[in-house]
Amino acid sequence: MQLVYAMNNADNRKLKYLYHHSGIDYRYSVIPDYSRDVNGWEFYPQTENLEPFPSLEQRISLFNKTAGPLSVTAIQECINGLINGDEITHLITVSCTGMSAPGP
Numbered sequence: 001m002q003l004v005y006a007m008n009n010a011d012n013r014k015l016k017y018l019y020h021h022s023g024i025d026y027r028y029s030v031i032p033d034y035s036r037d038v039n040g041w042e043f044y045p046q047t048e049n050l051e052p053f054p055s056l057e058q059r060i061s062l063f064n065k066t067a068g069p070l071s072v073t074a075i076q077e078c079i080n081g082l083i084n085g086d087e088i089t090h091l092i093t094v095s096c097t098g099m100s101a102p103g104p
Contacts, residue, residue, distance in 0.1 A: 030066040
């Protein structure tokens with residue numbers, strides 16, 4: 001994320017602080033660019049200013065294509081023999097990137 005948004009040093013420090021204190025051990029993204037060198041980016045343009053930035057339509061399309069399968073995988077890994085799938089009554093999701101209704 002720091003590479004994609006080309007943040008200054010102060011913002012980088014703040015982000016690292018937030019990440020370190022979030023209690024989250026690992027973050028996943030369906031956009032592989034976040035774990036690649038700039039030269040390997042496929043979703044974002046390989047330019048210093050990220051232009052042309054992926055359009056809203058491109059971002060929603062990626063979200064719609066990947067949110068459902070990602071949700072299913074996450075659920076399967078969470079329950080992993082601990083409970084029966086038929087015991088699940090609700091699925092609550094939160095997304096800051098998905099602009100699709102009704103959701104995954």
